[in-house]
Amino acid sequence: MANQQLFLGIDCGTQGTKALVLDATSGQVLGLGAAAHSMISGPNGCREQDTGEWLEAFTQATRQALANAGVDGQAILGIGVSGQQHGLVLLDEQDQVLRPAKLWCDTETTPENDRLLAHLGGESGSLARLGVVIAPGYTVSKLLWTREQHPQVFNRIARILLPHDFLNHWLTGRHCTEYGDASGTGYFNVRTRQWDESLLSHIDPSGRLQSALPELIEAHQPVGRILPAIAAHLGINPDAVVASGGGDNMMGAIGTGNIQPGVITMSLGSSGTVYAYAAEPVVSPQPSVATFCSSSGGWLPLICTMNLTNATGAVRELLALDIDAFNTLVTEAPIGAEGVCMLPFLNGERVPALPHATGSLLGLTTTNLTRANLCRAVVEGTTFGLRYGLDLLRANGLQAQSIRLIGGGSKSPVWRQIVADIMDTTVICTEQSEAAALGAAIQAAWCQSGAQHGLAELCERCVKLDPASETRPVAAHVAASQQAYERYRQHVATL
Known part of the structure; x- marks a missing residue:
């Protein structure tokens, strides 16, 4: 058992959070954990979640997965996080969450999306400029909606994060994102892999939104090490590396x-x-x-x-x-x-x-x-x-x-x-139906190894x-x- 290499994969979805412990040496999944989230539903297709629930579910699912695997959390070498795409998490200067996260399945921002799409020149204009057609679920219309419906919240925005970026920030204290999840925001050009900052200035000419963007990192780059207090809270190794992570579809791709x-x-x-x-x-x-x-x-x-x-x-x-x-x-x-x-x-x-x-x-x-x-x-x-x-x-x-x-x-x-x-x-x-959590754990092994172990080699061993x-x-x-x-x-x- 001495040569086990243990990684934790987390998938924070709409319904709940799943955690999975992977031994990257044998490719075996050793244990699973899960905890549910509740939804805040309102009129006009409003669908939001309290980010505090994500942190509680993350903690509960992690402890359950470790117990289920019968492993010591001190042996965990790295963590990867998969998150539901497109959700909007806003932080103030003190890194406090400003309001509940608006989710991918929220359609309250349809009028704002229609106006932004018209500004881009319709579907063909959006495709030409961004490489995707923005849809009501994407993050961009949520920013315009916040400005119009909650101006006092909007004026306090210091950071704009996606759900998986927010969890990585909780783990490490860093504000960053990677290209996969960023490409579902609607203010990112998927061809050049750059933020479309002029679209953000169209929403707010003051430049507030551009300065609130997280730093972009490559898929194989870790965000950093877990903060000692969070490591102690979760019961895992304080030297564990936190991987770049990604959106649930991107992690599901790695996990399959x-x-x-x-x-x-x-x-x-x-x-x-x-x-x-x-x-x-x-x-x-x-x-x-x-x-x-x-x-x-x-x-x-x-x-x-x-x-x-x-x-x-x-x-x-x-x-x-x-x-x-x-x-x-x-x-x-x-x-x-x-x-x-x-x-x-x-x-x-x-x-x-x-x-x-x-x-x-x-x-x-x-x-x-x-x-x-x-x-x-x-x-x-x-x-x-x-x-x-x-x-x-x-x-x-x-x-x-x-x-x-x-x-x-x-x-x-x-x-x-x-x-x-x-x-x-x-x-x-695939043998493991929790493909996003598995993909997150595999990506963690890839990031932790300094990408020496090729991702293909890890997938070969771990995806059955x-x-x-x-x-x-x-x-x-x-x-x-x-x-x-x-x-x-x-x-x-x-x-």
Whole structure:
């Protein structure tokens, strides 16, 4: 056991914080911990969180993971932090948090985003200037909103941080960020990897925002060492190195070994994401494709759908089914659900780009309106949205031999087969479903070693695929799924 090299990976998400202890020598995950966060929801799509809850959950999850692994916290060599992207944390001159963090899923700033997009010259102007199309979830509209709704808070801003930057600051006292998470702010140029300071002066000509920006560091650079008081509080080694960290999608890419071209990661969570590594910033002309930077030194073109397990869950609850009964019904219905098609846009939709859409059931007749067809239609409908996004990524030159599946939906063999058939690609799950926390721990090992240990070598050892989950497309299913997908596309076109 003497040659163990222990690292802590933290993933601070919307629902809660996960912690994971990784032995980078054997590649084994030794223990896990978790603690929940609550959400502050208000009118007009306000979604915020109290940053103090993140710190409590970080502490609780870390102590639980160490106990679960049966390891001494003094043996931890490094910590990596993954955070939900786009959130806004504002600090004053004394590094005190000024107000609750506005989150990625907050839509209260839609009017501000619309005005900023118009200032940039619409979608094409935003793509040309930043390499991404700013959306209401991004950080930039939250700054304009703060200026207009909370001028007294705005006037006290000394630091602008993203959730993972804030946690790194708590750990080390430093204000910095890395390119992956920075690329989701909406005031960062993903091609040149620089802040767009003139966009910030448009929001506030005084220059306050530019001077509040964190320092940019490279993915392989550590932020620094953990502060002695925080080390004592968490019960870990005061010499532990804190890695650059990154956004949850960037860390999920590392945690699925998606750090070179040829792999696609697909996450089946409450929302769905599809992303792949790119060595160059080839910006898609499609506004739905976000060409973010990766947290491993390259780029990470990504699409996100707003409706996935939230839609399947809604149908499950409506019919009062548990997961097994739901999956059984899905398999009882034929591919295409006998013509029943669900457009599952319960939250509006980002891909296809229909922000004001609502959900609908189409193609119903007296004979095909069955529970099985409804269950099948919602799984197919959500998966068609991911196929739509994958087609956009493929049109931009991404190739993949296989899809690595993560997220709650990936645990269902039925859903895995549907994904394989609709995408016409082999799918496989990673053994560790907490891909973002694992990616953060792997990145910590990379940063702590002074990047001597290549990231590829670490991923090779620490990211394990689950051979039992490998699911190949069935030719007859692929043809039938393609027909159903074309019908979905026709229905979407009428919106």
